[in-house]
Amino acid sequence: MTTTCVVHSYRGGTGKSTTTSNLSVLLAALGKRVATIDMDITSPGLHVIYNVSSQMMSHTLNDYIYNRCSFQDIVLDLTNHLKLPRGAVYFLGSSMKPEEIVKVIREGYSDKFFRHVAEKLSQEYKVDYVIFDTHPGLNEDTLLAIMSSDVSLLLMRMDKQDVTGTYITSQIMRKFGRLSYVILNMVPPNLAESPDLPSEVSKIIEASVVGVLPFYEEILSHRSRGVFCLHHPQHPYSSQLLKVAKRLIELTATETQTIDLSRAK
Amino acid sequence: MMLMSGGRDFKSREDESALRLRLRSMMSEMQTDTSKVEDVISRFEDKLDDITSRLDSLESRVSRLEKRLDI
């Protein structure tokens, strides 16, 4: 059973790529097989965090969309590259070439795309999780990715603009009948210490907060050179996000059960 | 999960497939209550102020205590 998951935020620079990459290695550390997909087609960046050179990324999603390569060509196995002792991480990158970016944006994706990619990864790579790192905001392609996925993780900062967007987005998810969970990121450290922060925010925005990640100077100064949790496994950021990874496994396990039960009826 | 993986036709917006059509109709039916959104924001702001002031008073109490105990 493969769970598809979208990491999204209403505004940019909220930590989607940072969270996606770190979550992938933590899920792998928990023995899971994970594939991450850079769906931020207008400003891809996940490959930078994974230290994937353009040489390694010989083909991208863009090539696959236009029938220029096979599916295997766009799936990079990063398990050895990242020196992961357990699980697996696969990565599907987007082109950084402006001419390719403009073309995909102009022509758009078909809704089949997301499901097709998830299906391929499930059947041919036996992954447990497919994580889409999306473009911020509510554009149609992103909403299609969300609608095609099982779970959405919405990242928000403790900012008025983020609250507005996250509340609206989670209302849309509800309308779609999709599960959405919120991760508070870059939380001022003093605020993050408040034990009732997650429950209070959950009540207000009517969506369940599954993680609180403080703002850490060290992440910023790490400057996306590699996946932070791999370099600093003892750092509180790593332990906080590990809790989120475990929570995600729990949540998706129960979700699967309810689906199975309803099917059994 | 039932997916199609026949022809690779992932690029045309003109391919108005069922999911995209459903998305569009759901989005056009949506009636966002902006006053509700404003209410959410103000409750959020109030809650944060409340938590921050509670933390501030806790911090100042601790520091007063520390001073008194000469830590």
Ligand SMILES: Nc1ncnc2c1ncn2[C@@H]1O[C@H](COP(=O)(O)OP(=O)(O)O)[C@@H](O)[C@H]1O
């Ligand atoms: N918890 C955090 N504390 C400090 N810096 C963070 C944190 N999360 C992300 N960042 C930094 O914020 C910037 C934007 O993050 P990124 O993941 O690229 O955002 P997005 O993909 O949403 O645009 C990066 O420089 C990243 O290192």
Ligand SMILES: [Mg+2]
């Ligand atoms: Mg990003």
